[in-house]
Amino acid sequence: MLLLSAGLFFIGLAIFLTKKHPVVILMGIELMLNATNINLVAFSQQDPRLQGQLFALFVMIVAVAESAVALAIMVKIFYNQNTVKL
Amino acid sequence: MILFTENVIHCAFWLLLSFLGVAGSYVLVGADFLAVSQIVVYIGGVLILLLFGIMLTSNLETEKRQNNALSQNENFSLKFFVILFFKKAFYFITKIENILAFGLLGWLSVKIFEEKKWQIIPQVNPQTTLHNIGIRLLTEHFLAFELAGILLLVVLVCVLVFTKIKISVK
Numbered sequence: 001m002l003l004l005s006a007g008l009f010f011i012g013l014a015i016f017l018t019k020k021h022p023v024v025i026l027m028g029i030e031l032m033l034n035a036t037n038i039n040l041v042a043f044s045q046q047d048p049r050l051q052g053q054l055f056a057l058f059v060m061i062v063a064v065a066e067s068a069v070a071l072a073i074m075v076k077i078f079y080n081q082n083t084v085k086l
Numbered sequence: 087m088i089l090f091t092e093n094v095i096h097c098a099f100w101l102l103l104s105f106l107g108v109a110g111s112y113v114l115v116g117a118d119f120l121a122v123s124q125i126v127v128y129i130g131g132v133l134i135l136l137l138f139g140i141m142l143t144s145n146l147e148t149e150k151r152q153n154n155a156l157s158q159n160e161n162f163s164l165k166f167f168v169i170l171f172f173k174k175a176f177y178f179i180t181k182i183e184n185i186l187a188f189g190l191l192g193w194l195s196v197k198i199f200e201e202k203k204w205q206i207i208p209q210v211n212p213q214t215t216l217h218n219i220g221i222r223l224l225t226e227h228f229l230a231f232e233l234a235g236i237l238l239l240v241v242l243v244c245v246l247v248f249t250k251i252k253i254s255v256k
Contacts, residue, residue: 031101041120074139
């Protein structure tokens, strides 16, 4: 489980560092947040209070908000400059 | 796979696959509520949002070219479409990363079907985390829950205000 999350995190990091299109960079960020979520869930597996899962839930909410704001910024940039390539 | 594909739409579909994989691993560690919310939030929300973002920010000229090509293709008969499909399939097969991915998938599935004799374990009182999470969310973490709600509202309003296009009213 931890290996899976580490692999996912580094794939996300590589996408974030190498890609040109900002939407794909956003996908890389989502992958990294997913990796942290897997880590949290894996560590809260034996926890009866399930704090890791709750925190993963909040991380999910924040990730959605962040991607929505980033996409709004991208659409605005596209209207102004007619391209979003970095 | 997202690393190796250049097409943005293909990236989005590979992302769908990886989100499904993450949801499956949640199920495997017994976080069922989180798996369901992963599917609903990420695949139903974020991925659609990303696809909309790709569509809204894609370059119009290349799209026009593709549309022209498509309409030219539609003039031909069905036979042409079949040939086109086979060409596409051949192109798909010849790409090395696709061969690698499907070869790995096939090898793994063959291994699994050889190794495992599938047997159904009698389930004793399946425990869901839903009750526990619901109770804890509204007692211990109530402040964070409310803050998350307020954050989502703020984001919604901000995005609406930010992407507002001025519409001239006659």
